[in-house]
Amino acid sequence: MIRPLAAQDLPAVAAIDAALSGRARREYFGRRLAAAQRDPERHLQLAAQENGRLAGFMLGRALEGEFGRSEPALRLEAFGVEPLAQGHGLGMALATAFEQQAARRGLREMRTTALWRQHALLQFLDHAGYTLAPSHVLDCAIAGAPLGGSREEPVERAAQPADANDYGTPRAGDFQALARDDIEVGVLGERDVEGVARVDRGHTGRDRRGYLCRTLREALADSAVRVSLVARVDGAVAGYLMARVDYGDFGRSEPAAVIDTVGVDPLRLHLGIGRALLSQLFMNLAGLGVERVETVLAPGNLDLLGFFYDAGFRPSERLSFLKKL
DSSP, X not given: OEEEOXXXXXXXXXXXXXXXXXXXXXXXHHHHHHHHHHOGGGEEEEEEEETTEEEEEEEEEEESSGGGOOSOEEEEEEEEEOGGGTTSSHHHHHHHHHHHHHHHTTOXXXXXXXXXXXXXXXXXXXXXXXXXOSOEEEEEESTTOSSSSTTOOOOOOOOEEEETTEEEEEEOOSSOOOHHHHSEEEEOOGXXXXXXXXXXXXXXXXXXXXXXXXXXXXXXXXXXXXXXXEXXXXXXXXXXXXXXXXXXXXXXXXXXXXXXXXXXXXXXXXXSHHHHHHHHHHHHHHHHTOOEEXXXXXXXXXXXXXXXXXXXXXXXXXXXXXXXX
16 A cells, blocks of 8 residues: 555654665654655655555655756655565555656656666666656765865955055955855845845746745754855845755765755856855865765756866766656
């Protein structure tokens, strides 16, 4: 029997996952179940019940604007079938019910990622009809990143006059500033929604205030998962970065940060705002003990690809998969 996952299923879900991964991730699944209760429209979570007990689960979350997407999609975050119940078709039954409910919600595609070494998972995705997506999956090790740590180089500043009334004798600044020193960067809050929507509209040409509000509410309700930032110039929102720390998505056993979306005011490009946001993010993640940060880029966005490459990102060992509904 396939049914919606319930809060009381948490112990069984955590036990199945621990048997498959060799690690206890009860807190991660507790957060995902709680997030689904707060916002059921953005989450799809199913359970497979066999002989009166939970034998499998599948968790997903709707994508609205993450990773530069414009088409509604469902991201498959985590799933598992109890080892003793495998081989009975439970995984495919879950996947079929999952896709049917996603289609009823008007979602047009399923997306997920997996390490190229996870052969059993890759075989399942192949059997379920997934294909390689044309997206670029990039990641960066926090410890070796050129931003946010001791390796970060200061930004170049224009020379200042030695005397307030003498503009013919330039002198160097008093100190070498980093990108985040020149731009005000702070934690994204409710008061920033209108400014973020304005910046986003400048890039997309669409009003995505609803998506941004829902994403921000999730960030504020589950601060252990999301670490989003805003940049201000002269008190106005000039850029933003929405990210989260995943402690279990896609079968990860170690915490990793995922950048969902980043934007800079089109009128304030080339001022180092994006660099300042990444620098502050990397520094914050290092303090949290997060070792890697990842993002997914749509094909053809060469400017954004170059931006992330300059920040130390490289092709990930994770592959991106897609299934049209």
